[in-house]
Amino acid sequence: MAKRVSPELQTDRPTHVTDFFATDVDKVKFYDDQMTDNIVTAILTLGSEIWTNRRRTLVLERLLEEKGVTRDMIESYMPSDEDVAEWRTERDRFVTALMNPLMREASLPPTTDWQDED
DSSP: OOOOOOTTSOOOOOOOOOOOOOOOGGGBOOSSSHHHHHHHHHHHHHHHHHHHHHHHHHHHHHHHHHHTOOHHHHHTOOOOHHHHHHHHHHHHHHHHHHHGGGGOOOOBOTTOOOSOOO
C-alpha cells in the first residue's frame, strides 16, 4: 500500500513554473478529417475528466472509510433540491467540455511555430 503524505509535511519534490504564452492550439489539425480530430480531442477530454473524477472518488472513499461512513449510507443518500441544482450545473459544464471539441474548426498543421520570433 502506498504511503500517504500529510498535507503538513514539506516536500523537496522539484516543481516547474513558466510564464503563460498564448497559442492557437485549438486550431491545430492532426488528421486530414476534421471530425476525426474533433472526436480524438473529445475522447482525450473525456478520459482526463474520468480519471480526475475516479482519483478523487478513491480519495473520498478512503477518507469516508476512515471516518466511519458506510457504503449503505452512501447508497441511501437522497440529494436536496440544492444538490440537484448544483449537480445539474456541473453536468452541463461537463457536457460542454466534452462536446465543444466536436464543433471546432482546426486549420493549423501540428508543425506550426507556436511562438512569435522577435
